Amino acid sequence: MDIEDINKQVDEAPLSKEEAKEQFVEMTEQLGLDHSYNFDEAWEIGQELRRRKDFRETIVEFEETVREKGGWLSEEDTKKLNPVKHSFADGCYIREIFNPAGELLVTKIHKKEHPFFLMKGKMSILTEEGVKHLEAPHHGITQPGTKRIIYTHEDCVFVTVHATDKTSVEEIEKEVIAENFEDPAISLEDINKLKLKL
Numbered sequence: 520m521d522i523e524d525i526n527k528q529v530d531e532a533p534l535s536k537e538e539a540k541e542q543f544v545e546m547t548e549q550l551g552l553d554h555s556y557n558f559d560e561a562w563e564i565g566q567e568l569r570r571r572k573d574f575r576e577t578i579v580e581f582e583e584t585v586r587e588k589g590g591w592l593s594e595e596d597t598k599k600l601n602p603v604k605h606s607f608a609d610g611c612y613i614r615e616i617f618n619p620a621g622e623l624l625v626t627k628i629h630k631k632e633h634p635f636f637l638m639k640g641k642m643s644i645l646t647e648e649g650v651k652h653l654e655a656p657h658h659g660i661t662q663p664g665t666k667r668i669i670y671t672h673e674d675c676v677f678v679t680v681h682a683t684d685k686t687s688v689e690e691i692e693k694e695v696i697a698e699n700f701e702d703p704a705i706s707l708e709d710i711n712k713l714k715l716k717l
Contacts, residue, residue: 536562571664574647575700578666582625605688612683612691618642618675626667628697630704633681635661640675644668664697664705 528534534542543558554561585591592600600622606613618624620640637657644651645668661679685691697705 571647575664575666578625578645578668579700581668585625607686610682610684612681612685612688613678614681615676615678618669618671618677620671620673620675622669622671624669624671626665626669628700628702628705629661629665629695630663630697630702631681631695632663633661633679633695635659635680636678638676638678640671640673642672642675642677643670664700666700 539562540558543561546552547554591597600619601624602617604615606615615638618640635658637653637655639655641652641654644653646665655675681691681695683691683694685694
């Protein structure tokens with residue numbers, strides 16, 4: 520059994536946890552492998568990867584479906600409704616955006632870890648970790664690979680800070696925003712997080 524066989528099995532005929540454990544033990548003995556992790560750890564990581572993949576596919580599909588049905592504003596109207604202030608300070612780009620109450624939006628895919636601050640308002644955010652209800656003042660850290668669906672319950676002011684020496688917003692966006700989930704920076708970050716769990 521090679522990696523293609525395993526991927527096909529996962530997609531077409533996934534095993535129960537008990538069956539997977541039996542196969543894990545059998546293949547480990549057959550191939551003479553010495554793992555630095557046990558089956559339960561490998562199973563949990565696999566479940567996490569599947570959950571993350573499913574969420575990412577769902578959020579992209581949701582965004583595309585709304586776009587196809589004409590549910591999103593034009594880029595020009597979005598900028599009017601959600602004005603952005605850009606500031607720079609000693610290797611930092613500070614981005615402040617206003618989101619009016621009752622707005623549903625989908626963020627871009629964040630490529631780099633950075634802090635965020637909800638300065639005003641209340642919002643609900645759907646991410647890979649589930650739904651979070653935030654109320655200002657609140658701060659947190661955005662992880663690489665994060666893409667959110669946000670609903671604003673009140674007018675909100677949201678600030679992000681990005682470490683960069685660039686001063687062109689267009690260049691900064693290329694540095695901190697991924698075009699899709701296949702971006703190597705995000706994939707590498709996912710692998711590094713999994714290594715830490717092992």
